[in-house]
Amino acid sequence: MSPDMHTEPEPANTYLLILSEREAVAWVLRTSRMAFPATRRAEVERLKVGDRLLLLTTRGCWHNPTRDRTRVIGLAKVTSPVRAYDEPVTIAGRDFTRGCGLRMEALSPYRTGVELVPLVPRMEAFPDTRPGAWAVRLRRPLLQLSAADADLLTQEINKAAGAPEDLVPEYVEKVRLAVSGR
Numbered sequence: 001m002s003p004d005m006h007t008e009p010e011p012a013n014t015y016l017l018i019l020s021e022r023e024a025v026a027w028v029l030r031t032s033r034m035a036f037p038a039t040r041r042a043e044v045e046r047l048k049v050g051d052r053l054l055l056l057t058t059r060g061c062w063h064n065p066t067r068d069r070t071r072v073i074g075l076a077k078v079t080s081p082v083r084a085y086d087e088p089v090t091i092a093g094r095d096f097t098r099g100c101g102l103r104m105e106a107l108s109p110y111r112t113g114v115e116l117v118p119l120v121p122r123m124e125a126f127p128d129t130r131p132g133a134w135a136v137r138l139r140r141p142l143l144q145l146s147a148a149d150a151d152l153l154t155q156e157i158n159k160a161a162g163a164p165e166d167l168v169p170e171y172v173e174k175v176r177l178a179v180s181g182r
Helices: 022-031 042-046 117-122 133-138 147-160 164-180
Strands: 014-019 033-036 052-057 071-078 083-091 094-107 142-145
Touching: 014 022, 014 147, 022 033, 022 052, 022 083, 022 094, 022 164, 033 083, 042 142, 052 147, 071 147, 094 164, 117 147, 142 147
Parallel strands: 014 052
Antiparallel strands: 014 142, 033 094, 052 071, 071 094, 083 094
16 A cells, blocks of 8 residues: 555444343443453454444343333443453353443433334334344344434434433442342
8 A cells, every 4th residue: 555545444333232131231331341252243243442332221131021121221432342351251140251341422311211112113223023023133242233223323312311420320329239139
């Protein structure tokens, strides 16, 4: 390549970061990191610094799926490459062998956020229109979004979110109390 030629940086991708356990939510928010299991997933391998993550909690995340809904609760940016941990991280009895750094940019108040189900018919990420079929796509740690889907969810979470530094302590404390049975 000649000295006067330059390459454009790869554009950032946006993913749903799917969290299905309250202890994982608290850990991610408290440590500003994401942890992934040992199972290799193509979308995890593609994750790079600058990518955006829309944090999504599943109905079962808070241990009451009849009351809770699948919601986008926040927005973060990836700040480090995915790397293997020297020692696995154990969260809620599961081992995670690698991860990356995050910077939280927006967070909704505890157990609130943008309900996903009403938006599913408008999203390219969920092409199967059969009732409930969209949920199968959430059985992975990351789901890459199109630009249109990312814009839709980002606009919605920005309406519902506040400053992470004000809201993270409540998440961490309430999860701690729930886990301890109080």
